[in-house]
Amino acid sequence: MRLPLPRSLRSQITASVALLVVLVVGVAGLVIVDRIDHRDRTDVDRQLTARATKVQEDADKLLSTGDGADRVGSDDYGGLLAGSQSLVRLISGNEIVAQRGDQLTVDIPVPTSDGLSTIRAGGQTWRSLVQPVEDTGSERLQVLQDLGPIEQRLADNTRIVAGVAVLSMLFTAGGVWLITRVVLQPLQRLRTGAQRIRPADTHQELPTVTRPQEVADLSASLNRMLGQLQTSMHATRRFTADAGHELRTPLTTIGMNLETLQRNPHLPAVQRQEALDAMVVEHHRITTLLEGLQILARGDAGALPPRATVDLPALLDEAVRHAQHRHPTTTYSLSLAAGSAPRVQGWPAGLRLAVDNLLNNAALHGRQPHGQVHASLVWDSSLAHLSVTDDGPGIPADQREAVKERFARGRRPRSQGSGLGLALVQQQAELHGGTLTLGDAVGGGLQATLAIPLRQAAPSSARVTPPTHAAHSRRG
Template sequence: MRLPLPRSLRSQITASVALLVVLVVGVAGLVIVDRIDHRDRTDVDRQLTARADKVQGDADKLLSQGNGADSPGSDDYGGLLVGSQSLVRLVSGDEIITQRGDQPTADIPVPTSDGLSTVRVGGQSWRSFVQPLKDDSDERLQVLQDLGPIEQRLADNTRIVAGVAALSMLIAAGGVWLITRMILQPLQRLRTGAHRIRAADTHQQLPTVTRPQEVADLSASLNRMLAQLQTSMHATRRFTADAGHELRTPLTTIGMNLETLQRNPHLPAAHRQEALDAMVMEHRRITVLLEGLQILARGDAGALPPRATVDLPALLDEAVRHAQHRHPLTTYSTSIATGGVPRVQGWPAGLRMAVDNLLNNAALHGRQPQGQVHVSLTWDSSQAFISVIDDGPGIPSDEREAVKERFARGRRPRSHGSGLGLALVQQQAELHGGALTLGDADGGGLRATLTIQLHRTAGSPAHSTPPAHSRRR
């Protein structure tokens, strides 16, 4: 049968310590009592042996006294033995010749063997020692001692141990109950703080605990977990709100075009194709919008893949090559500093997306057609700088921070993008320990610079060198 355990940790600790104290004190006390009892019984055996030797030397005197009970002052042995709870007997065969001392309440049987033994008579225990009186005689001397006082002492000591163990248990339980109240107070604070947390509150944290160390570590871990959950919840809510807000217009447009086609089955082919083209464009817009929102939501929630080493020159070269295919009317040129190759510990897909967005923005917002876009990569001891320069009208200085917000398109947008491009670049820059900076290009246009924290490798120089090559695509 399984014993029920207390539900609270405080009660479990108190019960466990109290039980341990009872066991330790009880076992230790019983061991001590057993040793005391053993010592007492050993003393009795020693006294019996010494008394037998003394009586054996005066056996003739004992025999001359005859048989019977003693009274104080009746003889040398009677005066000593009466009241001492001891008895001396001379036995010949199965017959008792004489006996002196305290008589038990019942007759003690005649001993059948020599040596030490314990005899139980009338509810009393007697310790007996028997030895031959003379070597050439069948007479034997028996000396007995009442063990009642020793057994009483054993019972008294056992009760004392039980009482001390019970008292120790109560004292230990009371002390542990008070101590655990202080020790577990930080846990109680955490539990109270956890009860106050509500799903609607996105900034609630558990109380900060400094000691004990285990509870402090638990508090810090739980607060980090809460922060991650709150960040994830915030990202989910923002994704839902942004998606609902931005998808309303394209979905409405698609719905109106579908309704137009349904109500006008004989619509001219040119008008029908125009409606279909509009729906295709809105569908593409929705797809791009959802992809951008998903990336932003994953970044907000910290749901990122493991970091990897990124070769920035190779990534930049591939991104420019693909951008040239997407925008054949735009001319791209690159310049990469020579020296130690900068490497970044980051997310290759995120950095590639950020560079692609900068290259697309430069092509879409640069001079139309025959625009020129220049891309450069430089670095210092701690950061890499990817700069994309176009030859368009640029962005006014008072709008540069605003266009990095989500769904921002500026006052005079030149394309029908989702408004998430620069927001995605800004997020990736922050995730990689850097930033996105918008400024004026030297020859006019916009200079967008993506700063990334570097992971230096052995043998890499501390500073960049002038560009060693420049390519035009």
């Protein structure tokens, strides 16, 4: 059967400490009492032996004096006075032939064996020592001592220990109850702060606690968790809002085309094909948009895979080769600085996504047709600079920051993109602790530079997440 425990931590600590104190004090007190009682009983045995030795020296005198009742006041045998709670008896066979000392109110049976023993008679306890009389050999000497005072002392000491244990428990419980009020105050602050948090709060945070260290660590951990939950909630809300806003137009277009095809079963083949082609375009736009929004939402929520070592030159070389296949009318070129290849600690799929979007934007917004796109990679001791330039009209300086926002397409967009391309690159730059800079290319056009801080290379055994299919979004 489980004992009911107090519900509050304060009560549990108080009860636990109080119980521990009463156990420690009680056990320690009982051990001391037991040692005292053992010492007292040992002293009694020693006194009995000393008295028996003294009486043995002149046993005939005990026979001549007989019962000590008529010799009150004499002390020839070591304090055997009436009222001394001690008694000496001379036994012959099974009869008591003489005794001296305290007057008995009960009959103590004649001992059947020699040595030390404890006798209970009439509610009294006596310690007895029986020895043969050396001079006669046929008689035995019995020395008795009343153990009543010793047992009373044992009972008194036990009550004292019990009282001290109870008082210690009460005082300890009161002290711990007051101390835990102060010690647990930081936890109470956290509890009060948690009760004030509401789902609608956008900047919910628990009070900052500096001590004790355990509560301070708990406060920091909970605040980090709340921050992550807020980020995730914000990302979810933003994804929902962006998807609802951006999907309305393509879904409406698809619905109108479907309704047109349904109402006009005999629509000419040319017009039917135009409607189908329009729906395919809108479907591709929806797919690209959702893929980009999902990637942005995962980045906003911090749902990222473990970091791995990324070989930037190899990643850029592969990305350029794939971009050439996607845009066969655009000429891509790549230049790498001399020296050991830089490696960064990051997310290979995210970096590949950023590079793919820069290469796609350069092809779509460069000179049409037969544009020229150049990618380069240089580095120093702290940063790797990955640049992509095109030969298009570029972006005016006053619009460069705006086109990094989601769904930004510029004032005169040259392609029907989702407006997420540069937003995805900007997010990856921030996630990797870098920057995205838009500027003018040397020969005209736009130069987009992604600067990534270099990190110490991870061990060669680190697993690198393979690149996933990138969303080919376009800037404005």
